[in-house]
Amino acid sequence: xxxxxxxxxxxxxxxxxxxxxxxxxxxxxxxxxxxxxxxxxxxxxxxxxxxxxxxxxxxxxxxxxxxxxxxxxxxxxxxxxxxxxxxxxxxxxxxxxxxxxxxxxxxxxxxxxxxxxxxxxxxxxxxxxxxxxxxxxxxxxxxxxxxxxxxxxxxxxxxxxxxxxxxxxxxxxxxxxxxxxxxxxxxxxxxxxxxxxxxxxxxxxxxxxxxxxxxxxxxxxxxxxxxxxxxxxxxxxxxxxxxxxxxxxxxxxxxxxxxxxxxxxxxxxxxxxxxxxxxxxxxxxxxxxxxxxxxxxxxxxxxxxxxxxxxxxxxxxxxxxxxxxxxxxxxxxxxxxxxxxxxxxxxxxxxxxxxxxxxxxxxxxxxxxxxxxxxxxxxxxxxxxxxxxxxxxxxxxxxxxxxxxxxxxxxxxxxxxxxxxxxxxxxxxxxxxxxxxxxxxxxxxxxxxxxxxxxxxxxxxxxxxxxxxxxxxxxxxxxxxxxxxxxxxxxxxxxxxxxxxxxxxxxxxx
Numbered sequence: 001x002x003x004x005x006x007x008x009x010x011x012x013x014x015x016x017x018x019x020x021x022x023x024x025x026x027x028x029x030x031x032x033x034x035x036x037x038x039x040x041x042x043x044x045x046x047x048x049x050x051x052x053x054x055x056x057x058x059x060x061x062x063x064x065x066x067x068x069x070x071x072x073x074x075x076x077x078x079x080x081x082x083x084x085x086x087x088x089x090x091x092x093x094x095x096x097x098x099x100x101x102x103x104x105x106x107x108x109x110x111x112x113x114x115x116x117x118x119x120x121x122x123x124x125x126x127x128x129x130x131x132x133x134x135x136x137x138x139x140x141x142x143x144x145x146x147x148x149x150x151x152x153x154x155x156x157x158x159x160x161x162x163x164x165x166x167x168x169x170x171x172x173x174x175x176x177x178x179x180x181x182x183x184x185x186x187x188x189x190x191x192x193x194x195x196x197x198x199x200x201x202x203x204x205x206x207x208x209x210x211x212x213x214x215x216x217x218x219x220x221x222x223x224x225x226x227x228x229x230x231x232x233x234x235x236x237x238x239x240x241x242x243x244x245x246x247x248x249x250x251x252x253x254x255x256x257x258x259x260x261x262x263x264x265x266x267x268x269x270x271x272x273x274x275x276x277x278x279x280x281x282x283x284x285x286x287x288x289x290x291x292x293x294x295x296x297x298x299x300x301x302x303x304x305x306x307x308x309x310x311x312x313x314x315x316x317x318x319x320x321x322x323x324x325x326x327x328x329x330x331x332x333x334x335x336x337x338x339x340x341x342x343x344x345x346x347x348x349x350x351x352x353x354x355x356x357x358x359x360x361x362x363x364x365x366x367x368x369x370x371x372x373x374x375x376x377x378x379x380x381x382x383x384x385x386x387x388x389x390x391x392x393x394x395x396x397x398x399x400x401x402x403x404x405x406x407x408x409x410x411x412x413x414x415x416x417x418x419x420x421x422x423x424x425x426x427x428x429x430x431x432x433x434x435x436x437x438x439x440x441x442x443x444x445x446x447x448x449x450x451x452x453x454x455x456x457x458x459x460x461x462x463x464x465x466x467x468x469x470x471x472x473x474x475x476x477x478x479x480x481x482x483x484x485x486x487x488x489x490x491x492x493x494x495x496x497x498x499x500x501x502x503x504x505x506x507x508x509x510x
Contacts, residue, residue, distance in 0.1 A: 001026065001067075001177075002049065002065075002070065002149055002177065003024075003026075003065075003068075004063070004064070004066070005023055005063055005066070006062070006064065007019060007063035007064070007065065008021060008063055009041060009045070009048065010061070011058065012059060012060055013058065014423035016423065017207050018040065018059065018198075019041055019045065019198065020206075020209075021063075022063070022209055024211060027177060028176075029177070030194050031171055031177075031178045031193050031194065032177075032179045032180070032192065032194035032195075033188050033191075033194070033195060034179070034181050034196045035195065035196070035197050035463060035464055035465065036463060037419055037463050037465060038419075038439065038462070038463060038466070039419075039432065039435065040198045041198060041207075042153075042181045042198060045198075046074070046181060047076075048061060049072070049179070050074040050151050051074075067149075070147075071145070072148070073149065074152075075142060075150075075151065075153055076153055077181075077434065078434075079134040084125070084126050085126075087122065087124065087125060087126070088119065088122040088123070088125075088129075088137065089121050091137065091141070092120045092121075092144075095141040095144050095145060097144040109140050109143050110140065112166060114136075114162060114354070115133075120140070128331055129356070130158070130356045130359075131157065131158030131355075131383055132160055132163065132355030133355045134158070135155065135157060139155065148176060149176060150176055150177070150179070150180070151180070152178065152179070152181070153180070154181055154182060154183065154460075154461075155182065156187050156486075157461075158383065158486070159355060160352070160353065160355045162354065164184070164486060164488075168190045171191045172191055178191075183460060183463055183464055184464075185216075186487075186489055188464055193213065193215065194213050195210070195211070195213075195214065196210075197209065197210040197211075197219075204421045210223075248283060252277075252284075255277050313346070313479065314345055314452070315345065316345040317345060318345060320343040320347070320370075320376070320482075321341060321369070321480075321482065323340065323341045325339040326338065326339075328365075329361075335358030336358050336362075336504070336505060337505065339506045343480060346477075346478055346480050347481075347496055348474070349482055349499060350485050350494075350495040350497075351363065351482075351484050352484070357501045357503070359456075359501050360382075362506075363454060363482070366482060370454060370482075371454075378450060378451075378452040379445040379448060379453055380454040381438075381453070381454070381455045381456060381458055382456050383456040383457050383460075385434070385438065389441075390429065391429050391430035392430070393428070394426050395411075395420065395425050395427075395432075396411050396415070398440060398444070399414075399415075399447060414443055418439045418443060420439075424436070435463060437461070442470070452480045452482070453479065453481045453482070453483075454482050455481060456484050457486070459485065459487045459489075467489065471489065475493060481494070481495075
């Protein structure tokens with residue numbers, strides 16, 4: 001069992017509280033998901049539960065985290081750099097339980113994850129694996145250790161749809177408590193029975209958390225309904241207050257006029273009016289007390305606001321891409337052959353396929369062609385944001401082209417719409433969360449007025465609350481989109497055509 005008592009987490013650099021007086025118990029049968037906007041501390045909370053030393057350089061905390069001797073299995077959001085230059089076999093040997101399992105047991109784990117039977121004995125370097133293969137390797141290592149509790153930070157990142165479906169089954173049937181972070185709304189809808197919602201309200205100066213034991217969709221709908229009721233009640237009470245105050249002011253003005261017009265020869269009438277004015281003032285004080293007790297308008301953390309500039313239309317007949325490739329190779333290995341892809345006009349296509357099929361390799365080759373086209377304004381969003389981001393810059397510096405005051409003011413306004421605080425605008429990019437880095441790349445595409453977007457897993461780091469906003473923006477985009485995604489909601493809502501990459505070529509799904 002995992003029990004958390006009175007936990008408060010504070011960011012060391014800007015002294016911003018991420019969590020206050022948090023109490024939670026993870027019980028058998030719980031499949032608890034932590035949701036929040038980007039940068040609100042989801043990954044920090046998971047790391048702190050697993051090993052406080054992982055976050056000691058940037059946060060401090062008070063309270064208790066009680067695990068009572070249970071074995072925790074932790075999946076980090078990013079594959080550890082220290083292991084990227086090691087072989088798959090070395091990584092597995094580093095898992096204490098690996099040598100205790102028989103080849104048959106290891107083959108069964110590999111089969112569940114749709115990996116080759118001898119995968120764990122491979123001398124392939126971990127750093128050369130696809131994003132999805134790295135996630136599968138880490139999940140396999142967790143299974144080998146048979147932990148009492150699973151702590152999973154973005155387990156759905158980069159894995160193919162078949163493995164996503166396996167992951168859903170695993171979370172639902174593993175028989176162990178699971179505490180996880182995910183941006184995949186479909187995964188959350190199909191698995192979670194406990195919702196932990198972390199928010200930053202009052203312009204990100206105060207944290208608030210909500211814990212409910214119900215499915216995600218029910219929580220979202222009940223939350224929205226409650227906020228609507230509260231908003232309506234607050235509006236009605238304020239409307240009635242304004243009417244009362246208007247009537248009161250009319251009475252007050254009449255009494256004042258009568259006082260000003262009364263003759264000194266009528267002291268009795270003056271005393272009556274003075275008494276009446278006292279009653280009017282008493283009523284005013286009563287109204288003020290009632291105002292303090294009124295229902296407050298709901299204070300909720302809003303999703304991000306983003307739009308792509310309208311000067312992005314691609315004419316219907318324009319050939320955006322006419323690509324052919326006899327063989328697609330990476331690391332000396334042929335991944336696929338006989339590839340062709342033709343895109344005309346503002347099409348929105350998505351490439352899917354199993355992990356390791358070569359999707360990212362293919363997209364990078366397409367990006368290199370389109371980024372050099374003078375007749376297009378293309379932008380590329382890689383799976384690894386560090387390919388484009390200077391980790392030592394802050395967000396304002398990254399987005400600045402001229403560096404003048406007017407431009408910086410405009411950039412800060414845009415960053416504010418993406419829910420950056422003033423402090424976060426000054427932080428080095430390396431200190432930002434994955435979602436905050438993704439926001440920067442989206443914002444740059446918007447500022448640059450691009451009409452072709454080449455996106456490798458564009459929604460992978462956006463919260464389930466901001467995901468609908470991003471999908472709507474991309475759906476209404478007038479340019480062309482060439483993407484890789486395993487996000488089932490993105491595929492269903494944004495994409496006009498899906499292509500599957502196999503070893504025999506690229507095929508359009510019907």
